[in-house]
Amino acid sequence: MPELRAAGQVFDVAPAANLLDTLLNNGLKVPYSCRAGSCHACIVRCVAGELHDNQPQALDAQSRAQGWRLACQCQIVTDLSIELYDPNKQARRATISACDWLSTDVLRLRLIPEQPVAYRAGQHVLLWTADGIARPYSFASLPGVDPFLEFHIDCRRSGAFSNAARMFKVGEDLHVGVVSGGALHYEQDWQERPLLLLAAGTGLAPLYGVLRDALAHNHQGRIRLIHSAHDTQGLYLREPLNALLAKASQLEIQQVSTAELPAALAQLRLVSRQTLALICGQPDNVELFARSLYMAGVPRNQTFSDIFLPHA
Known part of the structure; x- marks a missing residue:
């Protein structure tokens, strides 16, 4: 039975036990969120022993070389000593x-x-x-x-x-x-390609940054942003978005409530097979966006998504 050392304590654990679950079950405070290897909240450092990592690609090579691992993605297979992340x-x-x-x-x-x-x-x-x-x-x-x-x-x-x-x-x-993260970003060789940016709630945050990045790189293709919120009171950044709209003739912005969203998505039309789509929000919204884009003819490999998962 493997032995786990963490925060000055020693535990016997079952072989192949999930590291995050083991730490939490033994009363150690480890932050976590998505449990999918995306948010990196549960990062810990392996100082002795080794883990079976289900997502080694989730961390860059430098972080892995320093011993950092995502606890939610690791299984304990040998005696192990870890260091909790200290902000x-x-x-x-x-x-x-x-x-x-x-x-x-x-x-x-x-x-x-x-x-x-x-x-x-x-x-x-x-x-x-x-x-x-x-x-x-x-x-x-x-x-x-x-x-x-x-x-x-x-x-x-x-x-x-x-x-x-x-x-x-x-x-x-x-x-x-x-x-x-990094699924949502802007590349300079996208300059001529149409962009569809679909955001729900605070999914607007990263897409607002990406939109500004595109305009800062003098994006020439058409850009359409659709932002939805549970009701019209939840829509935000109206003034900054209008300021961008006034400067960029290729930009179209639509902010709608959840009730109005299906009609807005039904009006999506593919203007080019080169169109790229970036989508962000809660899982249900991202699924709706992805389905609507597919029906509009946007190839799946040209759709990039970031899902805001609720706390697991």
């Missing part, structure tokens, strides 16, 4: 520079990190509160343009991080952890 040592401190409501349910959070954070529009990062609550959020800011890191926090439903976010104050510190 005070391994994450960057960042100060809240702005905290305001974009709608009744969406909180805009802007952070100034003590050290630069390397990221691309469309990626997401693990945010830690001072109390050790961690949750991945997508960047809504654009690197090289915005002097801050911006995130849109969905506070419609109760959650450990969103509940804490309601109490955030300007000047308080958070920690910015592991940057991950």
